[in-house]
Amino acid sequence: MRRKIIAGNWKMYKTVAEAVELAGGLKKELGGFEGCDVVICPTFVCLTEVSKVVAGSCVKLGAQNLYWEAEGAFTGEISGAMVKSTGAQYVIIGHSERRQYFGETNETVSKRIKAALKNGLLPIVCVGENLAEREGGKTFDVVKDHVTGSLAGLTKEEMNKIVLAYEPVWAIGTGKTATSAQAQEVHAYIRKVLAGMFDQEVASATRIQYGGSVKPENAAELMGQADIDGALVGGASLKADSFAAIIKNAVK
Ligand code: 13P
Numbered sequence: 040m041r042r043k044i045i046a047g048n049w050k051m052y053k054t055v056a057e058a059v060e061l062a063g064g065l066k067k068e069l070g071g072f073e074g075c076d077v078v079i080c081p082t083f084v085c086l087t088e089v090s091k092v093v094a095g096s097c098v099k100l101g102a103q104n105l106y107w108e109a110e111g112a113f114t115g116e117i118s119g120a121m122v123k124s125t126g127a128q129y130v131i132i133g134h135s136e137r138r139q140y141f142g143e144t145n146e147t148v149s150k151r152i153k154a155a156l157k158n159g160l161l162p163i164v165c166v167g168e169n170l171a172e173r174e175g176g177k178t179f180d181v182v183k184d185h186v187t188g189s190l191a192g193l194t195k196e197e198m199n200k201i202v203l204a205y206e207p208v209w210a211i212g213t214g215k216t217a218t219s220a221q222a223q224e225v226h227a228y229i230r231k232v233l234a235g236m237f238d239q240e241v242a243s244a245t246r247i248q249y250g251g252s253v254k255p256e257n258a259a260e261l262m263g264q265a266d267i268d269g270a271l272v273g274g275a276s277l278k279a280d281s282f283a284a285i286i287k288n289a290v291k
Pocket of ligand 1: 048134206210211212213214250251252253271272273274275
């Protein structure tokens with residue numbers, strides 16, 4: 040039985056003070072909640088302060104990216120050890136916005152995953168097709184390419200530490216959610232790809248989140264699907280009450 044995992048990707052929103060307030064609000068909303076894993080991913084500059092707020096609570100911390108080198112003259116970059124030193128346990132890798140705007144490829148995703156694992160961070164690895172690819176009937180090809188390219192060379196033991204997130208780009212920030220059937224179909228397909236790359240055990244154990252306009256109103260339906268093990272939430276994670284409602288609805 041896979042334990043559900045709901046993560047909030049705060050993207051480039053919230054100053055330090057705002058992030059502290061949001062994290063505090065969420066902690067209050069959730070109290071001693073134990074129904075699933077909960078992760079929030081603020082910007083790098085907020086990690087240390089937010090870490091203090093959520094310490095000892097059910098809310099875990101993640102970053103939104105990392106650089107693969109251990110240290111050096113890489114102005115503006117953040118290493119895995121630096122992320123880890125803030126108290127973060129997770130890191131989002133290969134988000135479509137990074138693929139789209141910052142030149143992220145399967146190769147760089149793979150390097151970042153390895154750097155995360157080396158530093159004891161749990162990667163949340165994003166995959167998903169854009170609208171043209173979906174309309175062109177390429178969804179499965181693109182998803183297979185992202186999964187096989189990003190996870191190439193990992194061992195089964197390393198796969199135990201990885202969470203995947205299927206995020207159809209056309210559903211991100213658009214209010215246009217994939218139907219639960221559309222999402223389930225791709226999630227089941229990802230499991231098939233994992234079985235081919237690794238084995239059935241890895242395929243059955245890997246948690247796969249859905250992301251793209253997840254809201255309190257659609258969370259239960261999406262996460263009621265057999266192969267959907269949680270959500271990666273953008274906009275609706277920026278308010279404590281809506282994110283808490285998604286979390287509670289997901290495990291009903
Ligand atoms: P929205 O929930 O705002 O559509 O964003 C999804 C997302 O990109 C999470 O990583």
